[in-house]
Amino acid sequence: MPASTLEVQGLSAGYGPTRVLEDLSFSVAAGERLSILGRNGMGKTTLLSSIMGLTRHQGGAILLDGDDVSRLRGSERARRGVGLVPQTRDIFRSLTVEENLLAGIKDRPGSVIAEAYEMFPRLKERRRNLGWQLSGGEQQMLSTARCILGEPSLLLLDEPLEGLAPVICDELMIAFTKLAAGGSMTVLLVEQRIEAALDFAEKVVILERGRIVWQGTSTALRADDQLIEHYIGVGTLH
Amino acid sequence: MQIEADTRSIPALPKHRGGAWRDVAGILLIAVAGAAGYFLFPDSLALLTRVTALAMLALSLDLVVGYCGVATLGQAALFGAGAYAAGIACVSGVTEPLSLLLIGAVAGAAAGLVMGGIMLRAHGLAQLVLSIAIVQLFHEAANKASSYTGGSDGLAGLTVGPLFGIFAFDLWGRTAYLLGVVILVAVFAALKFVVASPFGMMCRGIKEDPIRIRSMGAFVSPVLLKMFVISGAVAGTGGALAAISTQVVGLDSVSFELSANALVMLVLGGIGTLYGAIVGTIIFMAFEHVVSAINPFHWMTMVGALLIAVVIAAPRGLGGLVARLWTPSRHGERP
Numbered sequence: 367m368p369a370s371t372l373e374v375q376g377l378s379a380g381y382g383p384t385r386v387l388e389d390l391s392f393s394v395a396a397g398e399r400l401s402i403l404g405r406n407g408m409g410k411t412t413l414l415s416s417i418m419g420l421t422r423h424q425g426g427a428i429l430l431d432g433d434d435v436s437r438l439r440g441s442e443r444a445r446r447g448v449g450l451v452p453q454t455r456d457i458f459r460s461l462t463v464e465e466n467l468l469a470g471i472k473d474r475p476g477s478v479i480a481e482a483y484e485m486f487p488r489l490k491e492r493r494r495n496l497g498w499q500l501s502g503g504e505q506q507m508l509s510t511a512r513c514i515l516g517e518p519s520l521l522l523l524d525e526p527l528e529g530l531a532p533v534i535c536d537e538l539m540i541a542f543t544k545l546a547a548g549g550s551m552t553v554l555l556v557e558q559r560i561e562a563a564l565d566f567a568e569k570v571v572i573l574e575r576g577r578i579v580w581q582g583t584s585t586a587l588r589a590d591d592q593l594i595e596h597y598i599g600v601g602t603l604h
Numbered sequence: 605m606q607i608e609a610d611t612r613s614i615p616a617l618p619k620h621r622g623g624a625w626r627d628v629a630g631i632l633l634i635a636v637a638g639a640a641g642y643f644l645f646p647d648s649l650a651l652l653t654r655v656t657a658l659a660m661l662a663l664s665l666d667l668v669v670g671y672c673g674v675a676t677l678g679q680a681a682l683f684g685a686g687a688y689a690a691g692i693a694c695v696s697g698v699t700e701p702l703s704l705l706l707i708g709a710v711a712g713a714a715a716g717l718v719m720g721g722i723m724l725r726a727h728g729l730a731q732l733v734l735s736i737a738i739v740q741l742f743h744e745a746a747n748k749a750s751s752y753t754g755g756s757d758g759l760a761g762l763t764v765g766p767l768f769g770i771f772a773f774d775l776w777g778r779t780a781y782l783l784g785v786v787i788l789v790a791v792f793a794a795l796k797f798v799v800a801s802p803f804g805m806m807c808r809g810i811k812e813d814p815i816r817i818r819s820m821g822a823f824v825s826p827v828l829l830k831m832f833v834i835s836g837a838v839a840g841t842g843g844a845l846a847a848i849s850t851q852v853v854g855l856d857s858v859s860f861e862l863s864a865n866a867l868v869m870l871v872l873g874g875i876g877t878l879y880g881a882i883v884g885t886i887i888f889m890a891f892e893h894v895v896s897a898i899n900p901f902h903w904m905t906m907v908g909a910l911l912i913a914v915v916i917a918a919p920r921g922l923g924g925l926v927a928r929l930w931t932p933s934r935h936g937e938r939p
Contacts, residue, residue, distance in 0.1 A: 418819055444821030456816045458809050469805035470820055476802065516821060 367447050369396040369552045370519040372417070376426035377436075379416040385424055386412040388576045394569070397549035401567035401584065402556045403598055409576040410556040411453055414522045417554070418450045419443045430520065449518025453525045453556075455509040459498040463489050463508055466497055470512035482511035485541065503534035510538075514545065521545070523555045527562060535559065539566060560598055564588050572597045627796050630879060634792060638785030642778070649777035653849040655889045656784035660791055660842030661862070662869045662881035664712075667835040669867070670876030671799055672828050673811030675728065677863050678719065678735035679839060681742040684858025685715035686840025691759040691853035692752055699765035701773075701783065705844045712840015713833045715742075720832025724825050735863075742858045758854035762847060773848070780849035787845060788882075791838055795878055798834060807831050808876075868907070872914055874921025883923050 373393040380386040386409045394400045402410050415421045417428055419440035428436040435443050444450075458466050467479045467489075483490035486507040492500060500508060506526055513521065523542065527535040539562050546553045546566075557563040564570065564584040572580040572587075579597060580587070587593060641652050661683045668674045689711030690704040698704060723734050746753045753759050766772040771779045798804050806827050809817045814824050847853045856862060865888070873884020891910060896903040918925035 420815070420819060439818070441818040441821055441823050444819055450819055452816075452819075456813060458812045458816070460812055461805065461808055465805050465808070468802045469809040469817075471802050472821060512820075 367517050367519045369550055370431050370447055371396045371429075372520055372552060372554075373429040373432075374417070374426070375429065377413075377416060377428060378425035379412060379421045379423055381412075381421060386421075386576050387416060389426070390573075390576075390578055391426075392571050392578060392581055394552055394554065396552055397546075398569065399546050399553045399555065399567040400569045400571060401563035402554060402571050402573060403560060403563060404573035405597075405599055406558075408573045410573055411524055412576075413573065414450060414524050414554065414556055417443075417520075417522060418448055420450075444516070444518075447517075447519030448522065449513040449516055449520070450522045451506075451509050451513045451524065451526060453528060455505045457497040457500070457505050457508050457512070460496065462494050462496055463500070464493040466508055466512055467515060470515045472516055474515070474517075478515055482515055485514070485545075486511055503530050503538070506530065506534075506538060507541075510541070519551055521551045521553045523553065523557075525556055525558060527557060527559055535562065542566060560594065627793075627800075631789060631793050631796070634882065635785070635789045638789065642781060642785075646776070649781040650849070651889070651893060653777055653781045653784045654846065655885055656781070656788045657842045657846040657849065658866070658869070658889065659788055659882045659885040660845070661839050661866045662873070662885045663791065663795060663878060664835040664839035664842070665866050665870050666875060666878055666881040667795070667799075667831055667838065668828075669870065670878075670880075671804065671807045671811065672831050674723065674828060674832075675732040676723065676735040677732060677860065677867060678723075678737075678739035678742075679835075679866050680858055680860070680862035681719060681739040682712045682715045682836040682839035683843040683846075683862065683866075684742055684746060684853075685836070686712035686843030687847040687853045687857040688746060688753055688759065688843075689840070690844035690847045691762055694762040694764060694847070695759065699763060701764050701767050701848055704764065704848055705787065705841055708844020708847070709837040709841045712843060713837040715840065716832040716834075716836020717829070719836070720829045724828055724832075736860060739858065739860050739863050743855060743860070746855055746858050753853070756855060758852050759847075760852045762851040762853075764848050764851065773851075777849060780845075784845050784849065787841060791841060792878065792882070795834075795838065799878065803827070803830070868911055870921075872911065872921055874918075874923025874925075877923050880921050880923035884921065887922065 371394065375391050377390040378385060378388055390413065402413060404410050412421055416423065419438060423436050426436065427434045430446055430448065435446060458469065461469065464479065467482050468476060471478055488504060489507055489511060492504060510526065526538060542553070543566060545551065555563055555566055564587065567584050570582060570584050570587050571578055574597060580593060645652060661679060664682060665679045668676055686708030690708040693707045694704055698707065719738050722738060723731050726734050747755055764773050767779055767783060773779050806817060806822055810824050810827060817824055843857060846857060869884040869888045870881055872887055873882065874880025891907060892903060895906045914922060
């Protein structure tokens, strides 16, 4: 499946009657990488969940390759090529690594699991380990690998580095960069580690209280320490 | 591209031991145990044939309860559908045993489609209540349609032809038992394949986290419905086997009590392994056979005491207990 274009037009969404996202608009070209930044509780995870169809749609449109998918259920969006690696990782804890991967291959042959093992050799060593026995980094690898086996055209990564050791973070970011570099998928990354997020993406969106307060290139943001300090709350980047 | 993880937290696992070979060994073990039963208990082959039929009922229950997490106390509806379909076909002139088994499987699958279609509209306790209502409706339908089913007198007069035109269903139950063992082994092998397939993993994923499965692009209800149909085919085959071997179909084959007994068998043996269904059926039936001979009035009390003991001592059933003792669980490896 080739990479998808994503266009979000005036999106409002939330949970029940609560509105978390308010009139968001941005677009991502096919094969492009976008980082979504902002302090905690500003709606970053809700934005990814809304694109995935897991929150209550309250207005606006989500165009995937030009088609409005905002009324589709999460499973239907996934079939259209949207893949989410959630913040909670959400691996199946009672299944082994291999069984987790098998659950994610959809209609593809079982042999494609080799692709996941090639990407993350450690998973091959752990293939008969139950999900709950994996370390945080391994769980993240498994969650990512399972999602990738579904061949998403739009990959949503929700804080994949949270709680991981720096060395694992570096390795995962290298993996994400290589995955996206082929141009076979469009990637949206929500990440608190701003340097990693800026290194990864060409474009950046900053959210505050459910609204987009800035969008532009990562190069432009990197050059503006005041902006970073104001909206994200970290000092000068190194 | 190769990414290495921090491996400090967990020791490396032992070498892969080949789950497929273990499954082959398990299937062979069932076949050998079946053959041993033939020679060790030649006077109890009718009972052992009943065990093979009920083992299929327990296996079918394991598919929906153990692998999909669907609560049901109505599985006998599927077993009874297969039994009555085979019985009615037989008295209508179809006497070839494999054809009768096929008819039973198709009827069970159809009943599974109906039952799943209704039950999957609810969750939790409501789902359980629906399953009880369905089996009671099946029971009542079988009772009222007495011109086809024999009603409370049962459907008698089944005359099954010889297997392959050679092996007649004799008084000692040898043909029926051997047929039952072969069918059980074949069904077990097929189910092992099903539960290890991506579809089987999807079912287990649904049991653990249906929302995650939805966001992976799968539709939960159709997947579960497919498993209900497979489960119905297995239970229906068991019902047809029971009808062929006893040459009578009674209302007890579509009763709530049989459904509850099947669940007890499954809990005894262990849920979600397939092996547990067979082990539980053997233990339950052997216990019932021995204890009811000793005390025909209070044997269910003894069964209840056994169940309490097993649930307290081994919450995952006897199969789970054996697996825990046998495997290096400290590594978290799949038994």
